[in-house]
Amino acid sequence: MTQVYNFGAGPAMLPAEVMKKAQAEFLDYQGMGAGVIEISHRSKEFDAILNRCDELLIELANIPSNYKILYVHGGAQMQFSAVPLNLLGRSASKSASYIETGTWGVKARKEAARFGNATTAASSADTGFDRIPEFDPSALPADTAYVHITSNNTLYGTRWHDFPQTGDIPLVADMTSEFLSREIDISQFGIIFAGLQKNLGPAGLAVVIIREDLLGNALEITPALLDYSVYAGSHSLSNTNNTFAIYMMGLVLEWVKEQGGVAKLEAQNERKAKLLYDVIDESDFYLGVADPAHRSIMNVTFNLAKPELLDTFVDEALENGLYALKGHRDVGGARASIYNAMPVAGCEALATFMREFERKYA
Numbered sequence: 001m002t003q004v005y006n007f008g009a010g011p012a013m014l015p016a017e018v019m020k021k022a023q024a025e026f027l028d029y030q031g032m033g034a035g036v037i038e039i040s041h042r043s044k045e046f047d048a049i050l051n052r053c054d055e056l057l058i059e060l061a062n063i064p065s066n067y068k069i070l071y072v073h074g075g076a077q078m079q080f081s082a083v084p085l086n087l088l089g090r091s092a093s094k095s096a097s098y099i100e101t102g103t104w105g106v107k108a109r110k111e112a113a114r115f116g117n118a119t120t121a122a123s124s125a126d127t128g129f130d131r132i133p134e135f136d137p138s139a140l141p142a143d144t145a146y147v148h149i150t151s152n153n154t155l156y157g158t159r160w161h162d163f164p165q166t167g168d169i170p171l172v173a174d175m176t177s178e179f180l181s182r183e184i185d186i187s188q189f190g191i192i193f194a195g196l197q198k199n200l201g202p203a204g205l206a207v208v209i210i211r212e213d214l215l216g217n218a219l220e221i222t223p224a225l226l227d228y229s230v231y232a233g234s235h236s237l238s239n240t241n242n243t244f245a246i247y248m249m250g251l252v253l254e255w256v257k258e259q260g261g262v263a264k265l266e267a268q269n270e271r272k273a274k275l276l277y278d279v280i281d282e283s284d285f286y287l288g289v290a291d292p293a294h295r296s297i298m299n300v301t302f303n304l305a306k307p308e309l310l311d312t313f314v315d316e317a318l319e320n321g322l323y324a325l326k327g328h329r330d331v332g333g334a335r336a337s338i339y340n341a342m343p344v345a346g347c348e349a350l351a352t353f354m355r356e357f358e359r360k361y362a
């Protein structure tokens with residue numbers, strides 16, 4: 001088997017053990033003579049898979065008992081619609097505040113503006129989204145339905161280290177590119193959502209963790225399959241859910257547990273990121289994109305001081321088994337996405353390659 005270290009931003013690499021387990025069980029799940037992909041979402045076997053996902057998420061993310069876990073169609077961006085549809089009704093003027101730390105936050109705000117008043121409470125657009133902007137929650141109007149943040153900015157390689165304290169106004173976080181990569185106090189949030197394809201499994205589905213008291217405010221126009229109460233009331237089985245994605249996520253969650261849980265992975269993620277940031281900081285050849293005080297440990301972004309070498313960098317990296325290092329088309333440069341599944345050895349190999357590439361071309 002030939003394997004590359006896959007630094008793609010998403011859909012992203014999954015742990016090799018997970019891929020092998022899925023392969024081994026693909027035709028015959030636990031002696032049923034059928035695969036998970038071809039059995040009913042109402043079968044007792046799938047029910048067990050779903051319950052196990054709940055159990056593992058509660059344990060691994062330390063989810064308090066007043067939160068519901070939902071498995072919602074459409075991935076992360078579908079939640080850009082679902083969040084306002086479910087929460088704007090809390091505000092008499094249907095107002096919500098967005099902190100814009102990158103493309104995803106901007107998109108989320110524009111989507112919410114279809115359904116109410118979505119305003120920008122803070123933005124780092126003027127510095128190219130290279131940091132998390134200053135934000136004073138006490139300046140928010142009292143009639144704010146929620147505040148939306150993107151906890152880790154996949155394109156720019158920044159993250160919130162500490163989260164804003166928004167008091168009675170629920171804080172909503174798009175954690176798509178960092179969920180389960182670091183320990184988070186869930187009780188600070190009204191809603192956390194994450195598309196699966198970065199740290200959890202296949203694309204097209206999102207995990208939504210919502211504080212129970214926020215359910216039941218959906219605007220009348222809300223489609224049933226975007227109404228979080230419908231998911232909460234049916235164990236996310238109001239229609240046929242993406243059973244295979246949930247099964248794959250279950251395997252990933254078992255793997256996270258086997259690794260020793262989120263705290264263990266967080267320490268490893270810090271180490272992995274440092275291997276790459278050290279190369280960037282020690283050189284004038286690589287220029288980090290993110291302000292060092294706001295750096296992500298999931299997406300490491302950098303430019304080359306000689307930008308004309310970027311294609312050569314990406315091509316030679318691939319020849320060395322280092323795949324998908326080109327930055328997002330909106331940002332340019334290079335990006336190494338190093339989610340939970342990326343082994344330390346992958347970051348060591350990239351750091352070594354970067355040093356050699358610099359020696360060759362500086």
Ligand SMILES: *Cc1c(COP(=O)(O)O)cnc(C)c1O
Pocket residue numbers: 010074075076077078104150152153154174175176177195198203204
């Ligand atoms: C990848 C990503 C998205 C988009 O996810 P889709 O499932 O394609 O909608 C949204 N937000 C963040 C932070 C992401 O990293």
